Amino acid sequence: MVDRFLQRVLYVREHETRAVILSFLYFFCLLAGYYILRPLREExxxxxxxxxxxxxxxxxxVATLLMVPVFGxxxxxxxxxxxxxxxxxASIxxxxxFWVLAQLLSGNAEVWLGRAFYVWLSVFNMFAISIFWTFLADGFAVNQSKRLFGLVAAGGSLGAIVGGSITGELIDVIGRVHLFLVAAVFLELAVQCVRRxxxxFEQMRAIEDDIDPVEVGRRREAERASWKGPLGGALNGIGLTLRSPYLLGISGFLFLYSLCSTFLYFEQANIISDAFESREARASMFARIDVWVNVLTLLTQLLLSGRIMRSMGIGATLVLxxxxxAIGFAALGVSPVLGVLVLFQVLRRASNYALIRPARETLFTTVSxxxxxxxxxxxxxxxxRGGDSLGSAAFDGLTRLGLGxxxxxxxxxxxxxxxxxxxxWLGRRQSSMVEAEQAAGETVSVTA
Structure with missing residues (x-):
C-alpha cells in the first residue's frame, strides 16, 4: 500500500522506495531528538x-573550528x-x-552548564544535519535529489513537530532535565536507520549504474582511500572550497543566510525576553514557534516542494x-513587536526547511x-558558524551604538x-555543470 502510494503520487520509483522510506524515518528521528532539545537550549x-x-x-x-579537522x-x-x-x-x-550534571548542579554552576549545553547543541546540530545531507547527497543522484529530497525533508519536519510537541507537553510533567533522555532514544533510533x-543505497546505485552492488562498495572504498592531505585529508575541505568558484558561491550563500538568521535570532531573543518573565513560559513559546514552523513546513513539503523545484528550477527556488x-526585516523595522516577529520567523524558517534546504543540498549532487x-x-x-559569529558581533556593535x-x-x-x-548565480552555474556532464556522457557513448 505504502509502496504504491509513493510510486504513483510522489514520483518514487520502485527501486528507490526502501531507501526513501528509511531516509524519511532517519530524518524524522534525528530532528525529533534535536527539537526536543532546541527549546531547552534557547531557554x-x-x-x-x-x-x-x-x-x-x-x-x-571556536568549538566548530576545532571539530572540523577531527571530522575530516x-x-x-x-x-x-x-x-x-x-x-x-558519542553525542548520546x-x-x-549533561543529564547527570543537570541534576547535581544549581545556582551559578547550573547557568554555566546551560551555556556549555548551548554551545554543545549548536555544534551537534551543525554536524548531525550536515552529515545527514552528505549521506543522502552521496546516496542519491542529482536527478533523484530533485524528486526526492523534498519528500525526505518532510520526514524531518514531521519529526520536528513531534519533538517540539513533546517538549511543550511534557516539560511541566517530567521536567526539563529528563527530556534529555527522551531525545537520546530518538538519536539511537536514527542510528538504526543508518545501519539499514x-x-x-548500495543496491539502488547498482540498479542505477547497472553493476553489481559489491562493485559499488569497492569503488567507493577506492575513492575514499585516494583522499590525501594534512591530517589524512581533514584540512582539504578548505582548499577544495577556495579552488572552486562554485563552492565559494555556496559558501557565500550560506554565510549570508547565517548572518541574516543571527540578526533575526537576536531580535527574537530581545523581544521574547521582554514579553515573558519565567523560564518555563519562554521555553514553551520557543516550542510553540517550532511546532508552527514545522506544521507549515510539512504542508509545503507534501503539497508544493517537489513541484516548485521542478517547475521553477534551483536558482529561482533559492532566491525565495x-x-x-528582506520583506520580513522591513516589517520588523516598521513594527518590532512579538506578533510580527512570530509571523516572520514561521514563514522564513518554513520556507527554508521546505524549499531552500533541499534546493541547497541539491547543489552538492554535482560535485565529487x-x-x-x-x-x-x-x-x-x-x-x-562564521556567519553566526560575524552576525552576533555586528548586532552587538549596532546595539552599543544605540540602534534599536x-x-x-x-x-x-x-x-x-x-x-x-x-x-x-548558483542556480545558473549548476544548470551549466549538469548540461556539461550530460554532454560529456553522450560523447563517451557515441565514441564507444
Missing part, C-alpha cells in the same frame, strides 16, 4: 542573560555507514553526561528565502564525493538582496 541561553549571547556564538565558532580525519578512515553511528552514539553519551539505509527575509564529505562539511559548519530593534532590522534588508543575487 538556557536566555537564562544567562541576552547580553551574554554574543560570546556564546563566538564559543560555538574520521571521514578519511571510516566509511559513512560506520562514521555516522559513531558520531550519533555526552547527552547523558547503507545497504539499500532572501525575498521573504571528496568535495561532498570534506568541502561540504567545512561549508556547513565553519562557514555557517527596528533600525537594526533595516540593516539586514540590503544584505538579503546580495544573498538573493548569489542564489540566482
Amino acid at each position: 538556557m541561553g536566555l537564562a544567562g542573560g541576552v547580553r551574554n549571547l554574543p560570546w556564546m556564538f563566538q564559543a560555538t565558532l 580525519w574520521c571521514a578519511q578512515r571510516f566509511e559513512r555507514h560506520v562514521l555516522l553511528p559513531i558520531v550519533y552514539r 553519551a555526552q547527552l547523558l553526561v 539505509l547503507h545497504t539499500h 528565502l532572501p525575498v521573504i527575509t 564525493r571528496e568535495e561532498r564529505f570534506k568541502a561540504k562539511n567545512f561549508i556547513d559548519t565553519f562557514v555557517y 530593534m527596528g533600525m537594526i532590522a533595516w540593516v539586514a534588508v540590503p544584505i538579503a538582496g546580495v544573498w538573493g543575487l548569489i542564489g540566482i
Whole structure:
C-alpha cells in the first residue's frame, strides 16, 4: 500500500522506495531528538542573560573550528555507514553526561552548564544535519535529489513537530532535565536507520549504474582511500572550497543566510525576553514557534516542494528565502513587536526547511564525493558558524551604538538582496555543470 502510494503520487520509483522510506524515518528521528532539545537550549541561553549571547556564538565558532579537522580525519578512515553511528552514539553519551550534571548542579554552576549545553547543541546540530545531507547527497543522484529530497525533508519536519510537541507537553510533567533522555532514544533510533539505509543505497546505485552492488562498495572504498592531505585529508575541505568558484558561491550563500538568521535570532531573543518573565513560559513559546514552523513546513513539503523545484528550477527556488527575509526585516523595522516577529520567523524558517534546504543540498549532487564529505562539511559548519559569529558581533556593535530593534532590522534588508543575487548565480552555474556532464556522457557513448 505504502509502496504504491509513493510510486504513483510522489514520483518514487520502485527501486528507490526502501531507501526513501528509511531516509524519511532517519530524518524524522534525528530532528525529533534535536527539537526536543532546541527549546531547552534557547531557554538556557536566555537564562544567562541576552547580553551574554554574543560570546556564546563566538564559543560555538571556536568549538566548530576545532571539530572540523577531527571530522575530516574520521571521514578519511571510516566509511559513512560506520562514521555516522559513531558520531550519533558519542553525542548520546555526552547527552547523558549533561543529564547527570543537570541534576547535581544549581545556582551559578547550573547557568554555566546551560551555556556549555548551548554551545554543545549548536555544534551537534551543525554536524548531525550536515552529515545527514552528505549521506543522502552521496546516496542519491542529482536527478533523484530533485524528486526526492523534498519528500525526505518532510520526514524531518514531521519529526520536528513531534519533538517540539513533546517538549511543550511534557516539560511541566517530567521536567526539563529528563527530556534529555527522551531525545537520546530518538538519536539511537536514527542510528538504526543508518545501519539499514547503507545497504539499500548500495543496491539502488547498482540498479542505477547497472553493476553489481559489491562493485559499488569497492569503488567507493577506492575513492575514499585516494583522499590525501594534512591530517589524512581533514584540512582539504578548505582548499577544495577556495579552488572552486562554485563552492565559494555556496559558501557565500550560506554565510549570508547565517548572518541574516543571527540578526533575526537576536531580535527574537530581545523581544521574547521582554514579553515573558519565567523560564518555563519562554521555553514553551520557543516550542510553540517550532511546532508552527514545522506544521507549515510539512504542508509545503507534501503539497508544493517537489513541484516548485521542478517547475521553477534551483536558482529561482533559492532566491525565495532572501525575498521573504528582506520583506520580513522591513516589517520588523516598521513594527518590532512579538506578533510580527512570530509571523516572520514561521514563514522564513518554513520556507527554508521546505524549499531552500533541499534546493541547497541539491547543489552538492554535482560535485565529487571528496568535495561532498570534506568541502561540504567545512561549508556547513565553519562557514555557517562564521556567519553566526560575524552576525552576533555586528548586532552587538549596532546595539552599543544605540540602534534599536527596528533600525537594526533595516540593516539586514540590503544584505538579503546580495544573498538573493548569489542564489540566482548558483542556480545558473549548476544548470551549466549538469548540461556539461550530460554532454560529456553522450560523447563517451557515441565514441564507444
